Amino acid sequence: MLWDVGGQTSLRTSWSSYLSSTDAVIFVLDSNDRERVHLAREELHRIAQDEQVTKAPILLWANKQDIKGAMTPAEISESLALTVFRERTWQIFGCSALTGKGLTEGLDWLASTLGAKG
Numbered sequence: 001m002l003w004d005v006g007g008q009t010s011l012r013t014s015w016s017s018y019l020s021s022t023d024a025v026i027f028v029l030d031s032n033d034r035e036r037v038h039l040a041r042e043e044l045h046r047i048a049q050d051e052q053v054t055k056a057p058i059l060l061w062a063n064k065q066d067i068k069g070a071m072t073p074a075e076i077s078e079s080l081a082l083t084v085f086r087e088r089t090w091q092i093f094g095c096s097a098l099t100g101k102g103l104t105e106g107l108d109w110l111a112s113t114l115g116a117k118g
Contacts, residue, residue: 022052022053022056023056023114024056024057024058024059024110024113024114025047025048025053025056025057025058025059026058026059026060026061026106026110027040027044027047027058027059027060027061028060028061028063029060029061029062029063029076030063030064031062031063031064031065031067031070031071031072031076031094032064032067032069032070032071034071037071037076037079037080038079040080041079041080041081044058044060044080045081045084048085048088057088057089057090057091057110057113057114057117058085058088058089058090058091059090059091059093059106059107059109059110060076060080060082060090060091060092060093061092061093061094061095061102061103061106062076062092062093062094062095063095063096063097064096064097064098065094065095065096065101065102066096066098066099066101072094073092073093073094076092077092089113091106091109091113093105093106093109
């Protein structure tokens with residue numbers, strides 16, 4: 001089962017209700033929104049610490065890579081403090097929902113990661 005939950009403030013409070021029996025987390029963020037990357041960091045870390053998903057791999061999609069000046073996946077990785085997830089299985093991919101670039105690579109990584117877990 002796949003849940004697509006919006007990132008608006010009013011919706012974020014309900015995210016935890018979708019975490020039970022979660023096999024993977026897919027976190028999509030706007031690479032062009034530098035002003036709110038701190039909110040993405042807070043929410044990602046909150047989700048990752050939830051005991052229901054401590055073993056779930058995390059696929060991060062840095063969306064809107066087609067926009068000039070968008071943060072690179074490396075910049076986002078640093079801004080999100082992803083190095084604290086040393087004990088977690090995670091990967092970040094740049095992508096563009098508009099062009100489709102990077103989406104297949106992310107899904108391939110996730111399928112391979114979930115397949116390796118058995």
